[in-house]
Amino acid sequence: MNSEALDVVIIGGGPGGLSAALVLGRSLRKVMVIDEGKPRNRVTAKAHGFLTRDGMKPSEIREIAHEQMKHYRNVQISKDVVEIVEKRDGLFVIKTRNEKTILSKKMIVATGMKDHLPGIPGMKEVYGKTLFHCPYCDGWERKNETLAVFGNGKALMPFIKTIYNWSKDLIVFTNGKADISEEEKQQLMQRNIGLIESPVTAIESTNGKLEKVVLQSGDVVSRKGGFMVTTGERQASAIPALLGVSLNEKGEYETDEHGQTNIEGLFVIGDAKNTFTSLVGAASQGYEAGVKINNEFVEEKWVDSDSP
Ligand SMILES: Cc1cc2nc3c(=O)[nH]c(=O)nc-3n(C[C@H](O)[C@H](O)[C@H](O)COP(=O)(O)OP(=O)(O)OC[C@H]3O[C@@H](n4cnc5c(N)ncnc54)[C@H](O)[C@@H]3O)c2cc1C
Known part of the structure; x- marks a missing residue:
């Protein structure tokens, strides 16, 4: 494996992506969250139903998460947009709008959905x-x-x-x-x-x-x-599809229960996986995928350190 590669790049810094970053950061992994900063719920003044965060502004919840993440120097948060991802020699090669190229061993896509309201004036x-x-x-x-x-x-x-x-x-x-x-x-x-x-x-x-x-x-x-009934929601990012992940009839990316897709090392979580997960649901999926990914690294390292 390339030593310059990060352990995990997370595309999308909503509750799903940031929760995965927290678990992986605490698991000593080198992590980068790349986030455009345009979550689906930014049109609303208050978020509800997230225990201890009921009635808070969505942006405030995000600010607290960013502040707490500063404690983990192995986690970087970059405001940027991922435009292209390729898988080469077992690594994800991630290219951003700000012309950065990042290599990563595993990748989580937590890019959410975008609403496309019917064209009714008002x-x-x-x-x-x-x-x-x-x-x-x-x-x-x-x-x-x-x-x-x-x-x-x-x-x-x-x-x-x-x-x-x-x-x-x-x-x-x-x-x-x-x-x-x-x-x-x-x-x-x-x-x-x-x-x-x-x-x-x-x-x-x-x-x-x-x-x-x-x-x-x-x-x-x-x-x-x-x-x-519907907000005309569609995937915010086509990156998993371009890497070969299928969409189901609801337009959600297909994964197993932990967010693992059919592409090795690629996970999809949050609204991108379940259309309207909720804040706590997306955070929970981020936690779960983070643990799953760390366990995979633990296993890989254990095998690598086997004495002959
Ligand atoms: C109007 C409205 C009100 C809601 N109210 C509530 C509520 O009160 N309580 C509740 O629990 N849920 C609420 N929800 C639902 C909740 O917002 C979502 O379920 C939750 O935000 C999903 O989290 P996520 O991490 O999957 O995606 P998001 O929060 O949507 O975050 C995705 C992030 O990925 C970024 N991104 C996308 N593509 C790229 C790319 N190519 N490169 C870099 N970054 C990218 C986006 O800019 C965004 O910042 C509401 C939703 C809406 C639309």
């Missing part, structure tokens, strides 16, 4: 402020409010049932013909849940506060917040 302005995707992240703050539910298709009914846990005052906007059965429509009616199939032409808001849903029919419906 939707971007409320996303992450009063319109969300994850009720476990933001349902409590919206409890008992007049809510809009945006979405259609197979995932719609289970999603409505979940949102109904937080508010009974729901209007569902399918933005076209509702792809649900007559029986399901009856279930909505029995619970006074509105169903509007007319295309949505705009969302009106003030300072991120959703106020009105404007329809092609000319009607305008007042709502205070909402949830959407």
